[in-house]
Amino acid sequence: MSHQSRFNPCKTLESVHGIHVVQHSPFALKQIDQQGNFPQSTSESSGKGLDQLLLMWRVWQQRPGCLRPIQGCIHGDQHLAETVANVITSLPFIVLGIQAPRKNLNTKLYANSLIGVGVVSSLYHSSRGKLRKYLRWFDYTMIATATVCLSRALRNExxxxxxxxxxxxxxxxxLMVSAIHTGMMEVAFAKRALKDPDLRMAHNLHKMSSLLGGVLFVADDCLPSTPFLHAGWHLAAAIGVGTCNKLLE
Structure with a gap:
């Protein structure tokens, strides 16, 4: 019998309870329990958890643009004076919402949505940092909600x-929702103005304010460094909203 057969270190160590020698690696020792089970490595489990978090983060970063916060017009408010002007010119929407007719459920929803537009706009222009882009999205969404409520109040069908x-x-x-329902409102306003002479003056004022508001909105996006364009758009939009309230009286 050779010396190797008389003394086998693997068999000698395996006879000791709790020690297991991995083949082809005499230096790799793993502790096992009495049932012979290998406990999971803490570093291995934490590594898997980290990989899952990284995968979820990568998937979230690859989400489509429609699920991302709206990036437009987040460059406004170049200084404190412009911020104050934008907040002040947001307040007329709250006043218009309070004064809007509340004849039925649809008109009540529209009036409350106008108040929401003024409140959210004020919060957006008062905000800074990362919160600002989310409030910009909330601002656009609130405006779209108001257009839907107005369309519903004007056209029950x-x-x-x-x-x-x-x-x-x-x-x-x-933005797409706002465009669709604003177009529907414009058609309804024009039809009513043709039938009711008392609405023609309000409709003419509405057309001028809408045209001016559209020009200011585009200019604000194309000329972000020009101050007070956004505040001017607020005022033009408020005049247009005020004329729309005539349709609900």
Whole structure:
């Protein structure tokens, strides 16, 4: 019998309870319990958890643009005076919401949505940092909500499917929802003005304020360094909203 067969270190160590020698690696020792089970390594489990978190973060970063906060117009308010002007010019929407007719549920919803527009706009222009871009999204969404409520208040025959689709698109495409329902409101306003001479003056003022508001909105986006353009858009939009309230009286 050779010396190797007489003395086998693997068999000698394996006879000791709690020690297991891994083949082909005489230096790798692992502790096992009485049932022979290997406990999971703490570093291995924490590594798997970290990998899962990194994977979730990468998936979240690759989400489509429609699920990201709106980035437009986050460059406004170049200085304190412009911030104050934008907050002050947001307050007329609250006043218009308080003064809006509340004849039925639809008109009440519209009036409350106008108050929401003024409040959210004030919060947005008062904010700074990362919170600002989320409040910008909330601002756009609140404006879109007001247009949906106005369209519903003016046209009770609106399709339920249109209302449901608008509600579903509000969080992800508020600008598109605003454009659709604003167009519907413009058509309804024009038809009413043709039938009712008392509304023609309000409609003419509405057309001028809407045109001015559109120009200021585009200019604010194209010329971000020009101060007080956004405040001017607030005022033009407030005049247009005030003329729309005439339709609900």
């Amino acid at each position: 609106n399709s339920k499917y249109l209302t449901a689709a608008s509600a579903a698109l509000l969080p992800i495409q508020p």
